[in-house]
Amino acid sequence: MSLPQHTDVLIIGAGAAGLMCAANAAARGRKVVVVDHANKVGKKILMSGGGRCNFTNMEVLPKHYLSANEHFCKSALARYTQWDFIGLVLKHGVAYHEKKLGQLFCDNKAQDILDLLLDECAQAGASIYTHCEIQTITALSAEKLPARYQLVTSLGEIVCESLVIATGGLSIPTMGATGFGYQVAEQFGLGLKPRTAGLVPFTLSPTQLEQFKDCVGNAAEVSVTCGEQRFAENILFTHRGLSGPAILQISSYWQPGQSLVINLLPNINLVEYLSEQQHARPKVLLTTLMSELLTKSIAQCFCNHVSEIKPINQYTPKEIQTIADVFHTWEIMPAGTEGYRTAEVTLGGVDVDCLSSKTMEAKTQPGLFFIGEVVDVTGHLGGFNFQWAWASGFAAAQFV
Ligand SMILES: Cc1cc2nc3c(=O)[nH]c(=O)nc-3n(C[C@H](O)[C@H](O)[C@H](O)COP(=O)(O)OP(=O)(O)OC[C@H]3O[C@@H](n4cnc5c(N)ncnc54)[C@H](O)[C@@H]3O)c2cc1C
Structure with missing residues (x-):
């Protein structure tokens, strides 16, 4: 025609x-x-x-x-x-x-x-x-x-x-x-x-992927910050890196070489929560407590950053602060994005x-x-x- x-x-x-x-x-x-x-x-x-x-x-x-x-x-x-x-x-x-x-x-x-x-x-x-x-x-x-x-x-x-x-x-x-x-x-x-590709998943380096391999398929309600921008939504661990709405949103503001700061528990003050638990449930292991707040795989993976997994009453206030920092301010530098192949927008x-x-x-x-x-x-x-x-x-x- x-x-x-x-x-x-x-x-x-x-x-x-x-x-x-x-x-x-x-x-x-x-x-x-x-x-x-x-x-x-x-x-x-x-x-x-x-x-x-x-x-x-x-x-x-x-x-x-x-x-x-x-x-x-x-x-x-x-x-x-x-x-x-x-x-x-x-x-x-x-x-x-x-x-x-x-x-x-x-x-x-x-x-x-x-x-x-x-x-x-x-x-x-x-x-x-x-x-x-x-x-x-x-x-x-x-x-x-x-x-x-x-x-x-x-x-x-x-x-x-x-x-x-x-x-x-x-x-x-x-x-x-x-x-x-x-x-x-x-x-x-x-x-x-x-x-550049926007609303796009991030890729991680082979070392990072190895570190988070047990989390693949797991999601969490987080807040992600990059520079001045912050989005509170879901994040998803994938075989190639990080996805989910919070990641797609922040990707539009990300420049190569910038790192993201992810708060895995934005609605909880972990120092206060864990300090309370030291009195309420002193013998409970840190991993058990964290698995109540996040998926078991994510909790386990991030608890591995803490030197030793012990009953909660055995951590000093300084160690409790370190644990809280691990979950509240997870800093990660993406290797890149998945590009136009999967991006929602340009x-x-x-x-x-x-x-x-x-x-x-x-x-x-x-x-x-x-x-x-x-x-x-x-x-x-x-x-x-x-x-x-x-x-x-x-x-x-x-x-x-
Ligand atoms: C997987 C995915 C999911 C999305 N989900 C949402 C959503 O739920 N909500 C939302 O708001 N946005 C969503 N978006 C974004 C949204 O689809 C786009 O922003 C929107 O379609 C842009 O509209 P547009 O008309 O400018 O371009 P398009 O809708 O892309 O249309 C462009 C048209 O131009 C044609 N074209 C291109 N080049 C040529 C050429 N050389 N000659 C002739 N024709 C040509 C194409 O074939 C196409 O039909 C999504 C995007 C993707 C990729």
Whole structure:
């Protein structure tokens, strides 16, 4: 199937942001064509949230986003809020629930969210083409106005007034992720912020893995600190290193060479607790006490840092302090991250100083828009990345 020769709006990338933009631009009466190189649209929506799509969060604030300019995201997020998307979800009768920390998930499957977007696109009259490779993009001269861009694609040539780049980030290349959006930004002289994998598990060195091998598969509710940032959530020991929500969250703030400080018992003052136990249960072994607070493997592994395992009443106050430090301030330097192979998002991207926060249009390139993850705005774990995709897609849709 070949593309029409002309359209008002051409959107490259039929993911969360692209489909949102398509439905809303078409609803304004614009002729919209969406193209994607993949065989299916919205693949990341389908794999998101463990197949249930954490589509937004009950509390969405600018502090939930990383960007070189912390103010950039505010305008779009204020004009299309979580309540707007929840309204859409209700309109389509999609059953959902709050899991924890305000995170909203589908009751059934992520396909419900993709169907909702495709339904909105169909109702508004946006056309979607898969298997479409973009070969070249050329900006047309002013005398061709209102036509501004000509594209050569594997499905034929097309001319458009507004060109929207919604090709996402680099994470999960096997799902069709490419650096295409960054190349387009470069082609038109827009700045790029360095890109790295975000919301990604950490890898540990062989020595560290050996040290924690008995903990693999074990989880704990911890707080993780890296520099100024701190997240209280679950951590999971894996065959390659550390994962779990607390780790994914902090990974977006981590720089190679930095160490993490993990409090394995953030809700207990261990000095006080163990001192009490010295009187209440003097003969109980340290490992037994710690296994009541953490899984047996984690307790055992960290107790091994203490010189000798004894009944609790045999430790001096200084030793109790040392034990507490082992559990409260576990310092670990990750070897690295698992990279884009498993990362949920890409940090960095198209420099927001080159874009209008109101329209998402490039300041120096009329008619060229960037939305979603390709832009240097990255959310925390918890539905914030989809909310950015919806909000930035909606913002651009009003001006394309
Ligand atoms: C495993 C996983 C789970 C996630 N879970 C959640 C979650 O529960 N909640 C949440 O908020 N966020 C989640 N995310 C992040 C979220 O999926 C992304 O932030 C969001 O999809 C970004 O939307 P987007 O439209 O910018 O990009 P995408 O949804 O990635 O869409 C980009 C589209 O562009 C297409 N494309 C790429 N290159 C080209 C090209 N050269 N030519 C044509 N088309 C191209 C791709 O095929 C794709 O369809 C998850 C991510 C992953 C990887």
